[in-house]
Amino acid sequence: SIPEIFDHFARHTETGEPMPAELKKRMLESINFQTAYALGENLASTCLDLAWHKIGVDEIPSPYMAGAFEKEQLHNIGLLNMQIPPRYSTTYFNHVWGGGYAAGYYSYLWTEVLAVNVAEFFEKHGALNPAIGQAFRDKILSRGNTMDQMQMFTDFTGMKSPDASGLLKARGL
Known part of the structure; x- marks a missing residue:
């Protein structure tokens, strides 16, 4: 468990004393800070990545319509939220397109x-x-x-x- 591991390693470098309880409590409480945002962002990138890989050659939009394709795909699956945009839009997918792994997200x-x-x-x-x-x-x-x-x-x-x-x-x- 996290507290068990934390107690084992979180010690003062010179004295070996364990981390003060209040500091430990605050650090452990912060572990999940903004995780819902991060998951929404990740799911949007994942679904967008998969959407590009599911279309046929005759369905590929022009470069000028890539943004519209992204918005349509995210809207269709309920992940179009301007407050949680995908971390990586199509223009960031160079590592996916040329990196040898499809649907990496x-x-x-x-x-x-x-x-x-x-x-x-x-x-x-x-x-x-x-x-x-x-x-x-x-x-x-x-x-x-x-x-x-x-x-x-x-x-x-x-x-x-x-x-x-x-x-x-x-x-x-």
């Missing part, structure tokens, strides 16, 4: 789901338990990209598939 969000599931596993079994850390090292970190990544996830967590329900909780929502 979706993968960022999905990776966060996996990270939340792994964090929940650590929380349930002891975040500072050396056996759990070793299992993580043996079943995931040391494997790299040498076997199916979902199988590695299952081998470590025991889950047959990821559970997205913890994502909002992890973001404090």
